[in-house]
Amino acid sequence: MxxxxxxxxxxxGKRKCDKNEPSCGRCAQSGFACEYPIQPSLANDQANSTxxxxxACSRCRVHKRKCIPGPEACERCTRIGVVDQCxxxxxxxxxxxxxxxxxxxTPAPRSNEYIIAANDAxxxxxxxRECELEDLDLLPTIEDWTLAFSHAQTLNIRFSYDGDNFLKxxxxxxxxxxxxxxxxxxxxxNQQEHVQLGYYRRGRKAVMKAIHQSPTHQTVQxxxxxxxxxxxxxxxxxxxxxxxxAINLVTTLRLDIDPDNSPWLMPxxxxxxxxxxxxxxxxxxxxxLAHTECVSNTFKETTLSAAxxxxxxxxxxPHMIFQGNTIVKPESELFRLIGIMRRHFESxxxxxxxxxxxxxxxxxxxxxDSILSNIPLIYYFLPDSPHVFTPTDYTRFINQLAQxxxxxxxxxxxxxxxxxxxxxxxxxxxxxxxACPSCHPLLLPPNHQETxxxxxxxxxxxxxxxxxxxxxxxxxxxxxxxxxxxxxRKNYYGFTEDIAVYMFFEAVLCLWFLICRMNSGWWDFxxxxxxxxxxxxxxxxxxxxxLVRSVAEEAGSAGGGSFDPLVVCLDAMLKEMEGxxxxxxxxxxxxVDGTACVVGTVxxxxxxxxxxxxxx
Numbered sequence: 140m141x142x143x144x145x146x147x148x149x150x151x152g153k154r155k156c157d158k159n160e161p162s163c164g165r166c167a168q169s170g171f172a173c174e175y176p177i178q179p180s181l182a183n184d185q186a187n188s189t190x191x192x193x194x195a196c197s198r199c200r201v202h203k204r205k206c207i208p209g210p211e212a213c214e215r216c217t218r219i220g221v222v223d224q225c226x227x228x229x230x231x232x233x234x235x236x237x238x239x240x241x242x243x244x245t246p247a248p249r250s251n252e253y254i255i256a257a258n259d260a261x262x263x264x265x266x267x268r269e270c271e272l273e274d275l276d277l278l279p280t281i282e283d284w285t286l287a288f289s290h291a292q293t294l295n296i297r298f299s300y301d302g303d304n305f306l307k308x309x310x311x312x313x314x315x316x317x318x319x320x321x322x323x324x325x326x327x328x329n330q331q332e333h334v335q336l337g338y339y340r341r342g343r344k345a346v347m348k349a350i351h352q353s354p355t356h357q358t359v360q361x362x363x364x365x366x367x368x369x370x371x372x373x374x375x376x377x378x379x380x381x382x383x384x385a386i387n388l389v390t391t392l393r394l395d396i397d398p399d400n401s402p403w404l405m406p407x408x409x410x411x412x413x414x415x416x417x418x419x420x421x422x423x424x425x426x427x428l429a430h431t432e433c434v435s436n437t438f439k440e441t442t443l444s445a446a447x448x449x450x451x452x453x454x455x456x457p458h459m460i461f462q463g464n465t466i467v468k469p470e471s472e473l474f475r476l477i478g479i480m481r482r483h484f485e486s487x488x489x490x491x492x493x494x495x496x497x498x499x500x501x502x503x504x505x506x507x508d509s510i511l512s513n514i515p516l517i518y519y520f521l522p523d524s525p526h527v528f529t530p531t532d533y534t535r536f537i538n539q540l541a542q543x544x545x546x547x548x549x550x551x552x553x554x555x556x557x558x559x560x561x562x563x564x565x566x567x568x569x570x571x572x573x574a575c576p577s578c579h580p581l582l583l584p585p586n587h588q589e590t591x592x593x594x595x596x597x598x599x600x601x602x603x604x605x606x607x608x609x610x611x612x613x614x615x616x617x618x619x620x621x622x623x624x625x626x627x628r629k630n631y632y633g634f635t636e637d638i639a640v641y642m643f644f645e646a647v648l649c650l651w652f653l654i655c656r657m658n659s660g661w662w663d664f665x666x667x668x669x670x671x672x673x674x675x676x677x678x679x680x681x682x683x684x685x686l687v688r689s690v691a692e693e694a695g696s697a698g699g700g701s702f703d704p705l706v707v708c709l710d711a712m713l714k715e716m717e718g719x720x721x722x723x724x725x726x727x728x729x730x731v732d733g734t735a736c737v738v739g740t741v742x743x744x745x746x747x748x749x750x751x752x753x754x755x
Contacts (some may be wrong), residue, residue, distance in 0.1 A: 146173045147205070196225045276341045277314035277348070283321050284309045290324035298451070298546070299423025300360050301416045303460050315345035315361040322368050339368055346381075356420040359388045363423050373694065375701065379438055382431065385424055386441055394421040397448040415454045415461050422451050422467060429471035430638050432478035433557075440482075445471065453544075462546040466518050470554040472510050473561050474638070476503065480564050491578070494568055495590050507561055517542060518551050519558070520608060525600040528607040536611060537623055545631045553634040555608055559601040560642040563649055569594035570649070573657045580664040588664070595657070595665050598649040603676075605646035609686075610679045637694075640687045644705050647680060651712035654719050672716040684709050 145156035146163050148171055157164045158175075166173035195206035196213050207214040212225030287309065291302055305312060305320065322338035342365055349358055362385035370378040389395060398404055398414035409417070425445055431438050445468055453463040480503055488494050511519075517539050522532045540548055572578040572591055580588050614620040616632055624632060654670050662669050672680065687709060691702035 144176050146175050148173065150176075198225065274344070274348075277318070277345050279310045279312075279314075279317060283317065286321055286324050286328070286330070287317075290328050298426075298464070299363065299419050300357075301412065301419075301460060303458075304412075304416075313345075313349065313355075313357055313361065315342060315349045315365075316357050318342035318345055319361055319364045319368060323364055326368065326371060336372075339365075339372070342368075354388050354392060356392060356394060356417050359385050359392065359394065359420045359424060362388065363420075363427060367427070379431075379435070382424075382427065383439060386428060386443060389421060389424050389443065394424075395443060395445070395448055399449070400447070410456075412454050412456045412460055415452060418448060419451060419461065421445075421448055426467060426471050429474035429478075430635070433474040433481075434478070434638065434641050436482070436485075451546075462544055464544075464546050464550055466514065466547055466550050466554060469510055469514050470550050470557060473507075473554065473557040476507060476510065477557065477561050477564055479503065480561070484564075484568055488568075491572070491587075494572060495587055500565070500568075504565055507565060510561075511558060514554070514558075518547075518554065520555050520604075520611075522604070522607070526603045528611055533611055533614060533620055537615060537620065540632070541625075541628075545628060548628070548631045549633050549635075552608075552612060552632070553639065556605060556634065556639055556642040559605045559608070560645045563598050563601045563605075563645050566594040566597040567645075567649060570598045570652065570657075573661045574652070576658070579658060579660055581660070591661070592665055595653070595661060596667075599653060599665075599667065599670075602646040602649040602653075605642060606650075606676070606679045606683060609643070609683050613682060636686065636690050640690050640702060640705060643683045643687055644709065647684065647709055647712055650680070651716055654716050655712075671719065672713075677717075680713070684713065 144150075145158065146166060148166055149156035149163060154165060159167075160175075162173035195204075196216060199206035199213060199215055204215055209217050211217070216225035284306075288306060291306060305316075309317065318338055319342040322335060322342055325335040325338055342361075346361070346365065349361070362381050366378045366382035366385065369375075369381060393401065393403075394417060398409060398417050407413075422445075425443065428441065428443060432440065450468055451461065451464045453459065454461040483499060483503065488497075494500075520532075520536050520539070522528050540551065543551060569591055573595060578587075578591065580591075583591070612632070612634075615624055616629070621629075650670070650672070654672060659669065687702065688706055691706045694702050
């Protein structure tokens with residue numbers, strides 16, 4: 140009887156079948172076995188002559204795979220090594236429930252489930268995808284998957300993309316996304332340089348192909364990760380270009396509008412997990428944008444906002460896929476505000492009043508107060524004294540961190556650095572005026588006295604608190620308090636060092652100015668003792684500078700030297716501070732006369748001078 144139905148492979152691939160026997164043309168060309176379904180009339184005859192029974196084991200039914208019987212189990216269960224879990228009709232095995240454990244919440248031996256999910260499906264069975272010859276550089280390999288999986292075992296749940304789904308559908312991921320994740324995995328697992336650059340080269344080739352296709356949120360994720368990799372390899376210009384492409388796509392795809400408020404997405408029937416993956420594509424870019432705007436003077440400023448999207452949330456499916464982070468928004472806003480203030484202070488002030496009574500500065504002060512006031516106190520390290528952290532403070536801060544979800548711990552530490560740095564950047568230009576002979580406290584009107592006094596006090600306290608927070612971090616990670624941190628949480632106690640070095644530089648810069656440049660007459664007016672770099676303070680500053688050096692050395696070995704100027708400046712400032720004993724504070728500014736003074740913009744990204752006459 141001639142076949143009236145397409146063969147099984149053509150039906151599953153939704154391809155036209157010529158229905159030839161014994162094999163259709165498509166199966167014959169690809170070398171696969173061709174099997175036709177039983178004709179309706181034959182099926183009815185068999186139904187009348189034999190009782191109905193199950194024709195597949197439970198595993199094959201769950202995964203919707205063809206089940207071929209074998210002597211002890213079906214061929215598929217035998218091939219993947221789970222004979223004891225096969226309950227094919229006629230075998231003696233009993234069904235074992237099939238679970239999908241989380242990579243991040245279960246031991247490594249259960250990784251067989253990921254291997255099965257990633258490798259089990261045939262590449263011929265992916266709906267409407269065209270079957271075309273792919274560039275060999277873009278094809279996935281078992282080695283690629285193994286590298287991505289080994290890297291995933293050392294990380295917590297991913298922030299910017301669904302790592303669980305990425306591993307389970309690794310061989311169906313877009314080449315650009317798959318390859319750049321492998322490039323970063325090679326970098327973070329210390330693979331040889333040619334391995335890292337090999338994945339990077341393949342990823343860039345995939346980008347050139349992807350830009351001619353319809354973009355998706357995965358394209359945004361790919362460009363972001365590619366930008367991060369280029370930055371780690373000392374290519375800031377290329378990194379900025381790739382990241383600018385990602386930001387443009389965020390706007391084009393309207394990722395800055397929450398999926399729950401996006402009616403154009405309704406026909407897609409996105410699950411909560413898919414919606415969160417879309418949110419994470421935005422937040423990954425937004426956090427990186429905040430960091431970039433904070434430290435870069437060349438990146439194009441953007442109006443991208445997080446006002447219309449929800450904070451990252453927690454998703455279970457059924458295990459934890461994403462862990463929420465409620466403070467990523469205020470942290471990002473602090474970093475962006477630091478960048479805005481730095482660019483604002485690059486412009487040359489027209490006079491003393493432009494520094495002390497600038498409306499734009501007042502506006503930014505109000506904006507900063509608004510951000511800080513919306514941060515819950517549990518995330519903010521508030522010491523009993525603004526200048527010293529006591530053991531009581533350490534205990535309180537440890538308890539605060541213990542109450543936070545794991546994903547929020549590094550964000551909390553980073554945010555505390557950013558908050559102090561933002562306050563310092565805002566007030567530092569006014570503090571610089573204390574080096575001018577024309578701005579001696581006895582020569583200024585009361586309102587200007589109070590403004591400069593407040594600036595000195597703010598910069599003084601924030602510099603010391605930044606140093607003390609880093610000292611606290613060292614105490615709970617490698618110091619006397621490390622035993623108070625549970626073992627399962629220790630890997631989460633960290634921060635982004637590449638960004639923190641700028642916060643550290645800000646603190647040492649203020650410290651240097653207060654010790655070596657400020658007119659000594661201001662110390663009595665402020666009500667503080669003259670500062671000297673010695674004892675515990677010197678030890679903590681040197682430890683912080685050592686971290687900056689290590690970050691600079693690591694960046695230099697990767698081909699970049701963006702941190703080298705910071706190290707040179709820090710070394711010069713340390714050398715000068717070590718020569719002061721507190722009795723000659725401010726003598727170095729004797730070369731500053733009453734008509735010119737270097738103010739505000741040094742250290743804010745610019746190198747400008749402001750001319751002022753007398754006490755104007």
